[in-house]
Amino acid sequence: MAGSTEQGKQAALRAGRFAGRRIVVTGGSRGLGEAVVRLLLAEGARVATCARTAESLDGLRHSLGAGDELLTQPLDVAAPELLERFVDSAAASFGGLDGAVACAGGARGRGITDATAEDWATTWALNAGHFARLTASATRHLRASEGGSIVVVSSISGWKPGPQAQYGASKAAQLHMVSSLARELGPDGIRVNAVSPGSMLIPGKRWDRLRQEDPAAYQRFAAEFPGRELVRPDEVADVIAFLLSDQARGVTGVNLPVDRGQNAPTPQGY
Known part of the structure; x- marks a missing residue:
C-alpha cells in the first residue's frame, strides 16, 4: 500500500502540482494575473480567466x-x-472547480476632498465586492468538489498607510474577509488566504515608466526596499501557486506579504 502511495506521489510530481485541477483566475491577461495563469497552466491546471478586453485575452x-x-x-x-x-x-x-484566484482589482478617485461617492463605490466593487462575489460563486462548486483553495490578491496598502484612502480601505476589507471566510468555509474543506504584493515592477506599468522617465525618483522610491529592488510578478505568482497547492493544505486565514520588505507603499512616504 505504501509503495502505491509513493508511486502516486511521484506520478503527480511528474505531471505537475496542479495536474487535473480546475482553477478560475480573474484579471489574468497581463501583469500578475498573466504570471499566475502561465504558472498554473505550466504545472498542469486547466484555467479559466477573464479580463476587460477580448484583445488582451486573445493576446494571452x-x-x-x-x-x-x-x-x-x-x-x-x-x-x-x-x-x-x-x-x-x-x-x-x-x-x-478546485480553486479560485481574485486577482482583478483597481482604484478610482483622488484625495478625500476630491473623491466622489462613485469613486468610493467603484473602488469597493473592484476589490472587496469582486472578491466576495467570486468567493460566493466558487464556493458552490468547491463544495461539490469536497474542498479547494481561494486566494485573493490584496496589497500592503491594506495595512501600510498610503494614498488613496478608498483603495487602502478596500484592501483592508479583503484581509478581514479572509479571516472571516476561512472560518466560515473551513468545515467545507475550503481554504481562504490572501497574498499582499508590494509595488511590482511590471513592464510598461507605473514603476517601469518611472524608472525610464525619472531614474532619480525611481531610485528614491527603491530605497523603500531593503534590497533596493521592487517585487517581480513571478515572485508573487509563486506564492499564490503555493497557497493553491496541497503543499499549503495546513494554511488558511492568513495574509502573506510578498513585498521584499517594502516600507511605504508609494513614493509619497506614507
Whole structure:
C-alpha cells in the first residue's frame, strides 16, 4: 500500500502540482494575473480567466498557444451577474472547480476632498465586492468538489498607510474577509488566504515608466526596499501557486506579504 502511495506521489510530481485541477483566475491577461495563469497552466491546471478586453485575452491565448486547457471571457468583474455566470460556465466546462484566484482589482478617485461617492463605490466593487462575489460563486462548486483553495490578491496598502484612502480601505476589507471566510468555509474543506504584493515592477506599468522617465525618483522610491529592488510578478505568482497547492493544505486565514520588505507603499512616504 505504501509503495502505491509513493508511486502516486511521484506520478503527480511528474505531471505537475496542479495536474487535473480546475482553477478560475480573474484579471489574468497581463501583469500578475498573466504570471499566475502561465504558472498554473505550466504545472498542469486547466484555467479559466477573464479580463476587460477580448484583445488582451486573445493576446494571452496566442502567446501561450493554448487549447482547451484555457478558457477566456471578456468581462468587467464589477458588473452585476457577469462574474457569477463566468464562474458557473467555467465549472460546467471543466466538470467542477478546485480553486479560485481574485486577482482583478483597481482604484478610482483622488484625495478625500476630491473623491466622489462613485469613486468610493467603484473602488469597493473592484476589490472587496469582486472578491466576495467570486468567493460566493466558487464556493458552490468547491463544495461539490469536497474542498479547494481561494486566494485573493490584496496589497500592503491594506495595512501600510498610503494614498488613496478608498483603495487602502478596500484592501483592508479583503484581509478581514479572509479571516472571516476561512472560518466560515473551513468545515467545507475550503481554504481562504490572501497574498499582499508590494509595488511590482511590471513592464510598461507605473514603476517601469518611472524608472525610464525619472531614474532619480525611481531610485528614491527603491530605497523603500531593503534590497533596493521592487517585487517581480513571478515572485508573487509563486506564492499564490503555493497557497493553491496541497503543499499549503495546513494554511488558511492568513495574509502573506510578498513585498521584499517594502516600507511605504508609494513614493509619497506614507
